[in-house]
Amino acid sequence: MVRDHRTPPAPPSVASSVPAAAGAGSPPASEKPTRVRYIVLAFAAALSMITYLDRVCISSAQSSLIEDLGLQSEADLKWVFWAFALAYSLFEMPTGWLGDVYGPKRVLIRIVLWWSAFTAITGMIGMHVGGYVIGSLTVLVIVRFLFGMGEAGAYPNITRALHNWFPFHERGFAQGTVWMSARLMGGLTPAVWMVLVHGVSVLGTPPLLHWRETFWLFGVLGVVWCVLFAWWFKDRPEAKRSVNQAELALIRTSAAETQSGHRHVPWGRLLTNTNLWILGVMYFCQAYGWYFYITYLPRFLETQYGVKPDSLEGSIYKGGPLWMGAIGCLLGGFLTDWYIRRTGNRRMGRKLFGVFGHAMCVVCFLLCPLAPTAFWFFLAISLAGFFADITMGSSWAVCQDIGRRHAAIVAGFMNMVGNFGGSVAILVTGFVLDASLAWHSQHLAIPIGAMSEVQKADGLLTGYHVNFVIYAAVFVVGTICWTLIDATKPVMPDEPAAAI
Template identity: 30%
Template sequence: MMKPPEPAILPHQHAPRQTAQPNFVSQPTTRPSRIRWLILSLLFLVSVITYIDRGNISVTARQMMPAYGITDQQMGWIFSAFVMGYALFQIPGGWLADRWGARVVLTGALLWWSICTAFTAMVAASELANLVGTVGALMLVRFCLGLGEAVALPTFNRAVTNWFPAHARGFGIGVAIGGIGLGSAITLPIAAWVMMNWGWQTVFYLSSLLGLGMGLLWWLLARSHPHEHPWVNEEEQALLEREPPTSIDVPWRTFRQTPTVWWLVLSYSCLGYVAYVYLSWFYLYLVNVRGFDVLRGGIYASTPFLAMLLFCPLGGWVTDRLAANYGLTTGRAVAGMTGMVLAGVLIALGALIESPFLAITCLSFGAGWLYFSIGAYWASTTDLSKAHAGILSGLMNTGANIGGTISPTLTPWLAHHWGWPVSLGVAAAIAILGGLLWFKIDPGKGLKT
């Protein structure tokens, strides 16, 4: 009897054009490091410090003015002295940032203005006051403080340009400058509380210590370029374009021949005028005109700056999304114009409303919409020329501070002669004008060659 044949064992057949590949170990993937967000967080904190050191005098003025016999008009001169120094050094500050990088330049600036902040508390008893008088000495110290702080925002723009890709720079600069809102918001109530308990001089000393500490932190943790930072891996570097070394020569002729540059400067001058109404006079307006006491005035005066904190990065995100979907020119113009026009409308309403709390609400949202447009302005300078982002933004911010130099002095003068509704109405009209000027701004074309 024969056994049945055993079934044949055939080798496994692979599908046509497929080859079996051994896969014993899955290949690991390395995620990009996130040091760019550390840099942005540090810029946000520096922004907070700048506005603590800038805005503390608007609170301490309440005790400084009677102590030294300073009038409203003289205090306006002191406010304007800061803005004059701030305006004059914007372009040199931007050039320094382009030339030497954000790490070195911002560290030096923090040290400089922190020393000036401390000196504000003691200058009236110094030899300088004997030479030029108390008002003159305060004007000179505030002017020097302005020179130091002028470096900050153009350096922010240089850092964001180096550390963020093109599609995220509006949001990046919006977050960085949004620290203005937090710094201004916390300065008013905290400075008022410190002043009531320990005297106005202590406000300046504490502000100075914060600045010195921030300068040390920035030096230790920040670098000017991603490839210089030891914590940045290759994957994160691959996300960012490495910019070749910036030429020392500034193409001034090209700037002069590009109309968008000058329309940006003019429009941003309008924003600067309005912003300095809030920075210089809003707290005193609430206390002296709307009838709030010192501490409650400090709390309510922080609301416009909290609105800035929220609206500034929001506007940066919106302008980036609009630019990605509709082109640079449309994306920047829609965000910039919307913010400025709505700011003007709300400021005008706040000036006319009798209810103090409704007025604060309108004026606060007016400040928020004003800063909604910030990302569009600053990203436009980078759109025009990445290589010269620092100096272009410094040039633009010079315009803002020309407006800001006029505002602290003109605002009380208008209020004295025609009342605060007229004074704030002028600011509202200037905001709307700044918004309409976006019809002339075309960053998508770049610099004229």
């Protein structure tokens, strides 16, 4: 009988025997493992894509929002972007804890339905109905905060599911695949938005949907995913009949690391763990520069380089850091697992690619202010996305390595601190842009409201350049953090040792 994941854990000697009991007897030598775990990975990757589609699309809607809400510039949207990042940060650990206690299936279904509803509601802000306007900038801030509450639980619970379904030597690949899918969809979102909302100028195709209807369509996708996931998924492989004994034995390579989560979490010991805090600060630095890609980047390319909303080339530029990041995620996940299999050194296998990736981000962000054309800027910012995301497989695999039965909580903590960094970056970036625009207004002796679009773009440019230098400085700190992270030191060192 499979032990209920909600019951208190048995002592290590008993708990570690549970996987063996679930797969009583050794599998026949000729039996090949089934590959059911890769269907789990497909569900996780699909959810990751929906997550980024719903998250990134608002950056493509900036121009429409600025016009419909009567805003002065993209800097006025900083509170909208910030509300999502703040809520995403605050609710990471609570939803990660829920996944450890109740299992990822129930938690994921609830949160996906939640954020899908607020994705659809976002499309209603500013609508004129019977002489009334639905919502305002303030309402949009609230809606995006509630949207962020829902999305906060996605990756901690995906991590919990992968922890249950994958052996440690495949976790880097699994996490790399999940994040590759996310980044790929994020990179494709500007192109999807262009096709649906603006049409494609080079092909002469007309728009298919209003921007509001596009938000409604994206909301429906999450509901479809929930229906299929509820029908097929099980929290643990022992409960899935299509998993044979050979695959179960493979998944349970490190039996001590596959124990179920539980309610009794030693918060004090977790939150005073130095390794965990260094991991969190590293991810703060990772998210600080990354949030530029899904907030200010599309508008920056339109105002500073004249990229048109219906330009196919422009949609590629806008999504560059994310689709290049997709390549980085997959490559980084493969490399960290390959290194560990070859050398047996998990500590260096996680750390090496983190140090390299963040160090290269410093170089790329310093090149951004020097880019003379949209293409060269696209190249610099996309390489920054690539090198940052080459660390993603290692980052999330470390959460499983050091978290073990607390994997979702550790992942939630890392992502919480990281997205708090994103919320800080959004506000700092916005305030720097505000200050730059105000200085330019004073220099021209023209009120901001009376400035032309060209004058506003000129005023914002210095602020953008200052922000790129700040992003580079933050990645220096991230590089230092990677040198200190140790994937072989669990947050609960008295738990059974890992198999490697």
